[in-house]
Structures are given as structure tokens and as C-alpha cells.
Amino acid sequence: MRVRVQSEPFDLGVELAGFGAEGDVGAQVTFTGIVRATGGLTRMEIEHYPGMTVKAIEKIAAEAMSRWALDDCLVIHRYGPLVPGDRIMMVATASRHRAAAFEAAEFLMDYLKSRAPFWKKEYGPDGAEWVAAKDEDEDALSRW
Amino acid sequence: MLDVLYFAWVRERIGEPRERVETGAATVADLVDELRAREDRYALAFSDLSALRVAVDQELAEWDSPLQGVREVAFFPPMTGG
Numbered sequence: 001m002r003v004r005v006q007s008e009p010f011d012l013g014v015e016l017a018g019f020g021a022e023g024d025v026g027a028q029v030t031f032t033g034i035v036r037a038t039g040g041l042t043r044m045e046i047e048h049y050p051g052m053t054v055k056a057i058e059k060i061a062a063e064a065m066s067r068w069a070l071d072d073c074l075v076i077h078r079y080g081p082l083v084p085g086d087r088i089m090m091v092a093t094a095s096r097h098r099a100a101a102f103e104a105a106e107f108l109m110d111y112l113k114s115r116a117p118f119w120k121k122e123y124g125p126d127g128a129e130w131v132a133a134k135d136e137d138e139d140a141l142s143r144w
Numbered sequence: 145m146l147d148v149l150y151f152a153w154v155r156e157r158i159g160e161p162r163e164r165v166e167t168g169a170a171t172v173a174d175l176v177d178e179l180r181a182r183e184d185r186y187a188l189a190f191s192d193l194s195a196l197r198v199a200v201d202q203e204l205a206e207w208d209s210p211l212q213g214v215r216e217v218a219f220f221p222p223m224t225g226g
Binding site: 033047049051052055056077088089109112113114115116117118119120121130131132133138 | 149151152153155199202203204216218220221222223224225226
């Protein structure tokens with residue numbers, strides 16, 4: 001299990017090299033979140049809670065490891081200034097079978113959205129605005 | 145003494161990211177009442193608690209969470225990670 005919070009970009013190839021190499025892994029799922037230019041968005045600033053962020057994500061990742069038969073899981077989340085096309089974050093899961101890998105990756109994504117202390121501020125043609133949390137993001141947690 | 149931290153628009157409304165607060169508040173809700181009474185910018189930031197979340201010693205907490213022995217309290221809007 002690996003969790004990283006950083007302002008620097010990350011390289012998928014580098015991060016996935018050797019990921020899930022231990023154990024009898026038959027499935028690897030990765031998800032990457034990318035900044036979109038929706039609504040004329042020109043840039044984004046992600047704030048986080050340095051003392052809490054890694055701990056909160058580690059707790060979510062540990063829960064994923066215990067609920068599914070995962071051999072490994074990886075979460076990287078960026079903060080700071082980002083522009084459309086930038087990768088914001090990624091999760092990867094490795095398991096014997098794909099069902100566990102897919103489900104655990106979705107679980108991680110759902111929880112990162114509303115339980116990891118990040119806040120996005122978007123800059124566009126109408127100025128700057130904090131992204132509001134959506135009810136559906138909170139509702140998504142109830143399925144787990 | 146308590147370290148009180150603010151993030152995102154809560155930080156912007158209050159005008160600073162953190163401060164040391166001398167308080168005898170027993171719960172988070174009591175601390176919020178003390179802060180609200182200070183100045184308008186606090187009253188404004190804490191006007192709708194349903195739009196806020198709180199962490200106590202870097203773990204998500206509730207409004208009635210006790211503050212005894214606590215070192216750090218953080219207030220922020222619902223998180224938008226991912």
C-alpha cells in the first residue's frame with residue numbers, strides 16, 4: 001500500500017512499474033483523474049490539510065485492503081496549481097481477479113471525493129469559485 | 145490553548161489560515177459559539193453549520209465532539225477531492 005500527496009506531476013509508467021508484482025496478481029485497475037476545461041476553466045488550485053491528508057487517505061486505503069482481496073493499492077493525489085489536461089490524482093489496485101480490483105478502485109474514488117481533505121478552487125471567465133460538494137458524491141458512499 | 149485552522153472559503157472569510165485560541169470550550173459547538181461572538185467575519189463564516197465540517201486532532205469529528213485534551217481543531221467546507 002502506497003499513498004502520496006504532492007504538488008509535482010506524476011508519471012503513470014513510473015508509478016506502475018513493479019506495482020502488484022508480488023503475489024499472484026491477475027488484475028490491475030488504474031483510474032486517473034484529469035482537469036477538464038469545462039465552462040472555460042483556465043486553471044485550478046487545490047488546497048489540502050497537510051497534517052491530515054496522508055493519514056485520511058491511508059485510512060481509506062487500509063479499509064480497501066481489508067474489504068477486498070487486494071495484493072496492493074496505490075493512491076497519488078496532487079495539490080497546488082493545475083491546468084486543464086493535468087493529472088490530478090490516480091488510484092491503482094492489484095488483485096488475483098478483476099472484480100475485487102474494480103470494486104476497490106471505485107470505493108477508493110468515492111471516498112477520496114468526500115473524505116480526503118482537499119478543496120478545489122476553479123478559475124474561469126467569471127472569476128474564481130470554490131467547487132461545491134455534490135449530494136450525489138455523499139450518496140455514493142452509502143453503497144459501500 | 146488550541147490551534148484552530150481554517151481551509152478553503154472558511155479561511156478566506158476569516159482572513160487567516162490558523163490561530164491560537166485561548167478557550168475553555170467543552171465541545172466543538174461551544175468553540176463555534178465563542179468564535180461567532182468575536183467579530184462579524186467569524187459570525188459570517190459560521191453562519192450555516194450544515195455547510196461546514198470539522199476535524200479534531202486531524203480526524204473528522206462532530207459538533208458535539210469534546211475538546212478536552214485536544215490540540216488542534218480545523219473548520220472547512222465539505223471536501224472535494226478526487
